[in-house]
Amino acid sequence: MKAIVFDGIGSPRDVLYLDDIPVPQIGDNEVLVRMVSASINPGDFLFIENLYPEPKKPLFPRQVAGNHGAGIVERVGANVALQPGTLVAFSYYNSWAEYAAVPAEWLIPLPADYPLERAGQMVNPITAWDLLDDSRVQPGQWLAVTAGYSSVSTMVMQFAQRRGINVLSVVRRAHDGLDLRTLGAAAVLDLSNLKAGVRETVLDMTGGTRLSGIVDNVGGPVSGELIRSLALGGQMVINGGMSAERYELHNFDVLLSGLEIRANIYRYFFSPPVEADGPILRKIVDVFGQPDFHVPVGGLHPLASFKLAVASSLDRTDLGKQIFAM
Structure with a gap:
């Protein structure tokens, strides 16, 4: 073969x-x-x-x-x-x-x-579903998703939209060929066209509301600014590291806002599906297979x-x- x-x-x-x-x-x-x-x-x-x-x-x-x-x-x-x-x-x-x-x-x-x-x-919708769950963002709140054009990110947006969650999609540069608002993004933060700092831009785009969660696939200085844009009790879920750059945080950036930063490990990375996973897997398979899921x-x-x-x-x-x- x-x-x-x-x-x-x-x-x-x-x-x-x-x-x-x-x-x-x-x-x-x-x-x-x-x-x-x-x-x-x-x-x-x-x-x-x-x-x-x-x-x-x-x-x-x-x-x-x-x-x-x-x-x-x-x-x-x-x-x-x-x-x-x-x-x-x-x-x-x-x-x-x-x-x-x-x-x-x-x-x-x-x-x-x-x-x-x-x-x-199927690895991608399963990952996207779990990332959204792990972010703990609730309907009406704001979730920032980096690498907005990536497959997993577009799936997170669509799952979030179905739950009534507002998504701020963060991209290096907006592309004319795909409007992320059609995939569930409530707003798109184009890093190539910033008129102010990241935190100020986030607050402006969310109507003054701080982020309740972040799904981060990139890292680098922008991720640090997004973390400092989180509301009290917010959470950042790390799913990738496309940027070779680092970001800096002070303990108080985390401590005084009660933040949590955690990693996402694909649920079937080390072990196979179990019988109890059946209902959620069938739901993911169903939603992911629908014609209106882009x-x-x-x-x-x-x-x-x-x-x-x-x-x-x-x-x-x-x-x-x-x-x-x-």
């Missing part, structure tokens, strides 16, 4: 290559999935660069790249209840390939007619076009999610 693999740690631009490798064998409690789509995510690049903690480490030679995707159940091992022909999504390993062997407990069954470009990126897709690529797909994912996040379509 065709697969995108790597033999050493490094930039995904440098170490990935397309190869023919054997179709994986399955054992008890495992499923052979014929892949139909797989998303390209920042976390996939962290895996390739060996920046994840144990046990999420590559194994050489010919480690298959990709951690998220969707496919059709081709074969099942002993003790597996899923039937061949079932469409499933997963977050595990080895998704940038024509086939993947996945323990059945990691699989999320989907409706047979689910849009395949959405099925391959999911920007930057490109659908065959595995052979991995160089273009990776470069587009790294350089043009404003285009939308890049997807491998098998």
